[in-house]
Amino acid sequence: MAAPTITPVDPTVAPRRSGRWIDDWRPEDPAFWASGGAAIARRNLIFSILSEHIGFSIWTMWSVLVLFLPADAYGLTPDDKFLLTAVPAFVGAFLRLPYTFAVAKFGGRNWTIVSASLLLVPSILTAALLEPGVSFGTLLILAAFAGVGGGNFSSSMANINAFYPNRLKGMALGLNAAGGNLGVALVQVVGLIVLAAAGGVAASVEPRLVPGLYLPLILVVTVLSAVRMDNLTHASNDKRAMRDVVRDRHSWIMSLLYIGTFGSFIGFSFAFGQVLIAVQGVTPVDALKVIFLGPLLGSIARPAGGWLADRFGGARITLWTFVGMGLFAALVLMASQQKSLALFYVGFIALFVLSGVGNGSTYKMIPAIFRAKAQRNAADGADADWEVNEARRLSSALVGVAGAIGACGGALVQIVFRQSFLTYQNADAAYVGFIALYAVCFAVTWFVYLRRSPSRLAGV
Template sequence: MAVPTAPTETTTTPTTTAAAPVRRSGRWIDDWRPEDPEFWAAGGKKVARRNLIFSILSEHIGFSIWTMWSVLVLFLPAAEYGLTPDDKFLLTAVPAFVGSFLRLPYTFAVAKFGGRNWTIVSASLLLIPAIATAIVLEPGVSFSTLLIVAAFAGVGGGNFSSSMANINAFYPNRLKGMALGLNAAGGNLGVALVQIVGLIVLAAAGGVAASVEPRLVPALYIPAIVLVTVLSAVKMDNLSHASNDKRAMRDVIKDRHSWIMSLLYIGTFGSFIGFSFAFGQVLTQFLVPDNLPAGVTVATADPAVLKAAQAAASLDALKVIFLGPLLGSIARPAGGWLADRFGGARITLVTFVGMGLFAGLVLLASQEKSLALFYVGFISLFILSGVGNGSTYKMIPAIFRAKAQRHASEGADADWEANEARRLSSALVGVAGAIGAFGGALVQIMFRQSFLTYKNADAAYLGFIGLYVVCFAVTWFVYLRKSPSKLAGV
């Protein structure tokens, strides 16, 4: 079985005369020298910016399709669809898992097929879950059918990796952090947008039959997907110099830091995407009792009364759930900036302290039935996970750069070590991104098991606290404690 390979770059030696990128048919660019200041100023910057804009649009729609089931499950009352809370968590776990699995092959598809070409393919694939979901969502549909359709939504999760690999090839090293930060944040905002779309649909379709309402969410995305696909074909470019390093993936998985950083990314991005899928469901369960008549409980409520309470709770949840992903997405570039200023490991450590404390606050709010504390705790978890996303991504190149500097100080060839650091960093970004996304599926499974066993989410919150304690300890022990093996500058 062939080992997947990571996208790397080769740079043509700069010429003395600046020239615009050299193209051939099929929107391929053969001469691409972003590290050459004259080349960059003569047209390279403009080309890179244009590709970044349309890459963000494609990734943004991909995130929306990937996480649309976080909204759709709020439209599926148990009385009409026969779904229990644990069924709904499974419906959101499936696209999270499929999306994480697809991230690795999507990473390497850019060098194989070209960034523009793969963006066209990956964007057009989003039509499958959008159309299929719009067709099957109606009362009486089987749970197995819903699971299959939800799995197709996972294709949106792969877009992040291919988009990041593509933009990484367009920008010079000095600007990669800015470009990748904007690309990631723009994509993450797709989570908040689909939840806003859900709120608009629920508010605007008040007079439409309930069986039609959920179909409107994916249906509204169909023309947007077509538009983004066309724009990608017209406006984006392929870089012929991007290639796959046949050894990078094999080499990077042998490095212990790869597994350590993957764990930390589960704690940050896994929390962000997992909470994005689950927040609406957890909040709805929290709000249902408040929408029942005085003295009536979930166990004793008449089915019609319970259905009305669930519908009201879903509407209340949709009014606020987008705030978490929105603020978490905005916080991601801030995490990168703070990591540049104070060090990625320090910011990551503080992030896990805060996430552990606010997960404890959410647990307290759940036990005390305090809606205000619940909001504060969960929104803070989103913001801190966004900060942690930025800081952990900044740690990856810093780790391999520090190792390269250490080896160079011991007599190794400095240029070779610097190139090796860039090669392994690129590979680890793909690995950590895939494993971190898998953490989002684990969050759904933890919530589902908690509701199955205890009829509430408290056990899941305890599990999250335990995860953040482990991530805190690992960050401190490996990267911050005083030790002869400590890597400087991480």
């Protein structure tokens, strides 16, 4: 296919820095899209997914590493390990907002190169310093550096959002998100491979091998991003949109719902193996044989949640997702009290799947909310075209805000587990807390988006 025509840059405008910049990008133009735009967007999507995928793996690397740190060699208690997994979760959530703005500031290709290169820092430091006798403070610092992988999601989503036309954004962003989420399962499979290579004895495994195996992958992804990706000149930041969207009550409501869905997904991804070992008495070997299934199935379920939301409505799918999550969290609580490993597995895997469905349905709700508000305002006499553009502007901003706040939920899951172990020496109180959260999210979803009311937004 022929490449899109590149329009010369206006000489009155300061030129872009050197690099692969596309000045003429018109994805909404069918002729432009068919004559090469689609191929360029698809190429950038593929390599964006690869970079985000590795980013998720490095971000959640400590979900595996803590399983390789026996108490006699590292002096860590279960609550220490939950703190070690809370730190990268929180740092990753914090970085999501600046990473969102970085794409328009530096270019999608350029920032992908930078963000992929930054993954070398936690990988090299952890591979060099993680050994018996290392201080807990050093471990916390190493875990914090792994948080850089959590920011990749936001920059990757912002970049791909700029490449695709509105009619295809849902598909492209769904694939991008699911491909990134699969990085959680990959790092846990890598841990299992390392364990198998060492003969299946966790005490004999060098945990530094896990980040060490990622070093060549990071280098390959960085080089591919430099060679195969592009920057878009027209991409720009709308800081006013971020200020405007945080004043809208729906932004905070959707952030709460995303804490319940994505916060659960990433939080359980960090915690599942630790809980299996601490509560069910499972060995690290057996834990690694199972824990990757949760993130794997949850990632696959994310696009399914978006498809179901398209067909039945995002709010309705989100509502029933929280019903299911509450029921299966109760099943996990019962399994924990009865020491039933089979029920424990079933309950936790179901929580991952439902959280993946909820990730897709809540993200589908965001544009639907602002589209419904735009339609209502236009019916009341407001300019329809202006309202449509405003809806798109605020939707894009809320995707970044909700993504960052939702990721904070992953850190909160670790803190809740840690406090439960500190207070009761088990995780039962944490499960009760999760059930309460899902009940609140259910009630909020019904009251705001599904309850029959004159203020209800149609089509959410």
